[in-house]
Amino acid sequence: MLKRHHQILQTILGMMDAASTAAALALAYLLRFRSGIFPVPRGIPPPEDYLPSWPVAVAIALIAYRYHGLYEPKRIEGFRREVLEILKATATAVVGIVLVTFFVRSPAESRGVLVLFAACNLVLLATTRGSVRLLLWSARRRGYNQRYAVIIGAGKLGQAVAERLHGNPWMGIQVLGFVEAREARRSTVRGLPVLGTVEDLGRILATPDVDQVYVALPLARYKVLRAVLDRLSREAVAVRLVPDLPGVASLQPTLDDLDGLPVLGLRESPVYGLHQVAKRALDLAVASIALVAFAPVMGIVALAVRLTSPGPIFFAQERMGLDGRRFEMLKFRTMRDDAEAQTGAVWATAEDARVTPVGRFLRRTSLDELPQLWNVLRGEMSIVGPRPERPVLIERFKYDIPRYMHRHAVKAGITGWAQVNGWRGNTSLRKRLQYDLYYVQNWSLGFDLKIMALTLFKGFIHRNAY
Numbered sequence: 001m002l003k004r005h006h007q008i009l010q011t012i013l014g015m016m017d018a019a020s021t022a023a024a025l026a027l028a029y030l031l032r033f034r035s036g037i038f039p040v041p042r043g044i045p046p047p048e049d050y051l052p053s054w055p056v057a058v059a060i061a062l063i064a065y066r067y068h069g070l071y072e073p074k075r076i077e078g079f080r081r082e083v084l085e086i087l088k089a090t091a092t093a094v095v096g097i098v099l100v101t102f103f104v105r106s107p108a109e110s111r112g113v114l115v116l117f118a119a120c121n122l123v124l125l126a127t128t129r130g131s132v133r134l135l136l137w138s139a140r141r142r143g144y145n146q147r148y149a150v151i152i153g154a155g156k157l158g159q160a161v162a163e164r165l166h167g168n169p170w171m172g173i174q175v176l177g178f179v180e181a182r183e184a185r186r187s188t189v190r191g192l193p194v195l196g197t198v199e200d201l202g203r204i205l206a207t208p209d210v211d212q213v214y215v216a217l218p219l220a221r222y223k224v225l226r227a228v229l230d231r232l233s234r235e236a237v238a239v240r241l242v243p244d245l246p247g248v249a250s251l252q253p254t255l256d257d258l259d260g261l262p263v264l265g266l267r268e269s270p271v272y273g274l275h276q277v278a279k280r281a282l283d284l285a286v287a288s289i290a291l292v293a294f295a296p297v298m299g300i301v302a303l304a305v306r307l308t309s310p311g312p313i314f315f316a317q318e319r320m321g322l323d324g325r326r327f328e329m330l331k332f333r334t335m336r337d338d339a340e341a342q343t344g345a346v347w348a349t350a351e352d353a354r355v356t357p358v359g360r361f362l363r364r365t366s367l368d369e370l371p372q373l374w375n376v377l378r379g380e381m382s383i384v385g386p387r388p389e390r391p392v393l394i395e396r397f398k399y400d401i402p403r404y405m406h407r408h409a410v411k412a413g414i415t416g417w418a419q420v421n422g423w424r425g426n427t428s429l430r431k432r433l434q435y436d437l438y439y440v441q442n443w444s445l446g447f448d449l450k451i452m453a454l455t456l457f458k459g460f461i462h463r464n465a466y
Contacts, residue, residue: 010071020124021061025054028116061093076171086125094118140172147173149212154178154189157244158216181221205235216242269409270443286383287376298370301332309356311337319388321412327380330371334359372414384448385413386436407436420454
C-alpha cells in the first residue's frame, strides 16, 4: 500500500516536473529574446529552432532529477534540503543539455538561454514542490495522509524520536507507542503506551495500522539489533534505524557511500562546495568594506596605543581555527608588553591589572578586534564563527568539556552566535559551547547575516567585554 501511494505521488511529481521544466525553457527563451531586457545583436531566432530540442532537454532533466533523488520519499525531509537537491539536479541537467547540443550542433545552443533556464527552472521547481508540500502539510494537520509508527527502544533516544515526530505534525507520522528492548517495567512513556517487548513484535506488527518502525536502541542494547532487524525483515513495514551517536548528533552526521559500503561521517563541516564559496565571498566583501570604513578609527587607535604604553601597536597571538589549524590572530595591544611573563596563559578578568587604560576602553568597545579583519582577508578566520581560543587553553578544555573540539568544524570568527547572546569574556564555557554548536548545526548565509546585524547593535559593547 505504501509503495503504491508513493508511486502515484511519484508519477504526479514527474508530470509536474516535466511541465515546469518545459515552462522554464519557454520562459528562458522569452526573457532572452522577446522581453527587451537583453540586447539581441544577431536578431531574434525563430521558436522553431528551439522547439525540437525541448523534449530532449526535458528528458535529460527528468533523468537528472531521478539521479539526485527528487522522487525518493520526502516525508521526513525538510524543504531546504529538497531545494538544495533541486539546485544540484538543475546544474546536472544544464551540463547534460550543453553536451547534447554541442555534439548534435543544435541551432538552439545559447548560453544566455541556458543560464536563464537554470534560474527559471530552480524557481519553478521549488515553487511547485513547495506547493505540493503545503497541500500535504495542510492535509496531514487535518488528519489525512497519516502514517502510524512504533518505536523500538523507550530510552532517551527513542523518546527523542517520539518528541520530534510529535513536534513536526507536517510529517503526518503518529506514534502508536514504544517497544522495550527488555522486560517492560513501565506502562507509558511520555504519555505514549509501552506496547510490549521485542519478543512481542509479531503481535504488535500484526496491527493493520502499523506501517513504520523506528529502531532507536541505545548502544548498550545493540546486541539485540540483529534479532530485531531479522524479525522486521519478515514484515511489510518501513524500517528506519536511528543510530545512537552520543555527543555528535548535534553536528549533522552525513552518510556516504564507499563502493557500496555505507559510511557515517560524524564530524562534517556544514560549509562545503558552493556554501564555502558563498561564505568566503561574503567574508571578503564585508572585511574589505569594513577595513575601508574603519581605517580612520584604526589609525586613531594605533596612535593611542603607541603614545600611552611602551611596546608594539599590534599583538599577535597563536590561536586555533578550522580543523585545529593554528594561526597568528591579530589584535591591538591592550595589555602591558610583558603581561604574561609571570601569569602565563590565563583569561582576563574584569579588573585585570595587566590591561592598560586605553586597552580597557578598546576591550569595552571591541575596537581591539578590528585587526582581525586582516585575518579574514588571509582566509584564516571568518567574519562569523566560534571565537578562536589559544592552543594551550584548548589542551585543557578538550579533556574537561565534552565535544569542545566540534566547534572547529567551521572557521573561527570575529563575532559569533555566543558573543551576540552575551557569552563572551570570562563566562560559562559550557554555555558558550552550546551556542557555538548550535551555530555549526544550523549554519546558513542568512544566519551569518543575522549575527552580523546583531553585532552592530549589541555585539561591540557588552558588560562581559573586558
